[in-house]
Amino acid sequence: VSDASLPLEDALILSLAGCLPPTRNTRLAIGDDAAAITLPDGNLLLVTTDMLMEDVHFRLSWDDLPALGWKALAQNLSDIAAMGGTPTHAVIAIALPAAWAPHNAQALYRGIATLAAQAEVDVIGGDTIRSAGPLTLTLTVLGRVSPNELLTRRGARPGDALYVTGTLGRAAAGLRVLEDGRPIPDDLAAAVDAQLRPQPRLVAARAIASSRLATAMMDLSDGLATDLHRLCRASSVGAVVDGDAVPVDPVVAACCRWAANAPGDPLALALTGGEDFELLIAAPPAAAAALHTLLAPLPLTRIGECTAAPEVQLRRGAQLAPLAWGFTHFT
């Protein structure tokens, strides 16, 4: 697979990484959900950072501020979880709009604090500035994992089965409902909640890591159609996804019926919609029963398998076609 096939975000990150000197004291640098540094006692320190900017990742007209703080932390916790780790500490850098009163910033912090307390993460510092433009938040989260429980994007092998936790498309459906602007119908409230207040799979991810049954793992932040390409590239494998097996959340079909601006095809929304923060897992087929038992009652769905051929393909009925790199924020 040539780099010319990469979407802009991935190509730019590769080119920027090429400007940096080689790392000396690092187990895992750019190119995974989090970086990993070996600590003196042999365990790994995980580090991840995410920037959220108004009108790129959210609109203040949609969000209540505690939800925004929650989500900013949740997506970083999800990155640590996706490496098999336990998040431990967070720092917050925030650029506050010039017109904001202190109570707005406090509301946002309370959302961060609620999830931090629940996940037993210490918020240990930050930087607070006045923005010359949009509200901008950068959270950096640290975590820990033992080296034999570290899961990366790199370990998948041809023949491994591919699984996702939970259901897909809820957060994307919620985004469509929010963009639509009409009052939110009761049967779509769960989708909006998934978009605004995602629940990172901390417990499931740790269970998978400590079982050592998986060969690769990542979180679905940009949608399966993008993130599966990333896992396959990192592992030097391809994949075939069975479209009929993808666990499309029932709310997606309801959203497609209701929202004028939603694509008509629930599967397309589930494949290309980001921010579900479910886990994508590769594991040998023999591990299937043990994985299901491990995660129950959380749904775990086999959506396809890894292949030696490097293509990433989607099977719908009898047809096999390339699965295009999908949705990304970076447009």
Place this chain on the structure above:
Amino acid sequence: VSDASLPLEDALILSLAGCLPPTRNTRLAIGDDAAAITLPDGNLLLVTTDMLMEDVHFRLSWDDLPALGWKALAQNLSDIAAMGGTPTHAVIAIALPAAWAPHNAQALYRGIATLAAQAEVDVIGGDTIRSAGPLTLTLTVLGRVSPNELLTRRGARPGDALYVTGTLGRAAAGLRVLEDGRPIPDDLAAAVDAQLRPQPRLVAARAIASSRLATAMMDLSDGLATDLHRLCRASSVGAVVDGDAVPVDPVVAACCRWAANAPGDPLALALTGGEDFELLIAAPPAAAAALHTLLAPLPLTRIGECTAAPEVQLRRGAQLAPLAWGFTHFT
């Protein structure tokens, strides 16, 4: 000292910290140059984060992009150094203006890479997004220090002497020259260089920490008139600064003569101008000779002393007057 006397930035940070749950596994959280976490081997992991936003902290019309990358890393390295630590790893979150070509981002990264290589810091990851507004950079830097060499803002005692490294006011003079907009005269080029490409005091800070001669230390990022108040509050002491002793850089007087928009008083610029990234140190008077020997040939100047009375005062000739909280970016 009541909180009502605090400038807006410090008051807001206190109020935000109050929204967060108490930390459980943290040696030092919000309120110093960096946070500190105890590692399994007993050493401390230091963490600091800084957000830089276009038209708040810099203007793209002034900066060459490698210098901007350099400075973003330099100010974080300075925070780690100010705790007595050695910086080891950095992560970069960046929001790129929509119109930027990849070579602009690469130029900025090369500036980060140059300083990272010089300081032996691994850049291990990040996040890259398209900005809906200004260029925004958040760097988070990790470092390490042994617990008995950790220096905070908290340890100063009444009677301790106060020192600064180097000279003050250069970076602020450089800012005035850049804001003036006329061509930069040769004799002010050093000031502009200090503003655009600051040199964090990594070696000096480590020497002070390992000597264990100092009781408190911080870096001068917002100017002595602001940062000394912070050190005094954290240590529950006051201070008297001898205005005649403050090592005002000679370029400051040259700048005041040249630049129409500079204050007429070089001492005022040196006290209130930020971004010198020199070290402010408290140490018992008996340590004076040893500290000078330790840092030579770097200038170390005694600028005053800590007092039991909580006021922070400035002596000019025979007059003693309160030293007002000075310049801050947060206006």
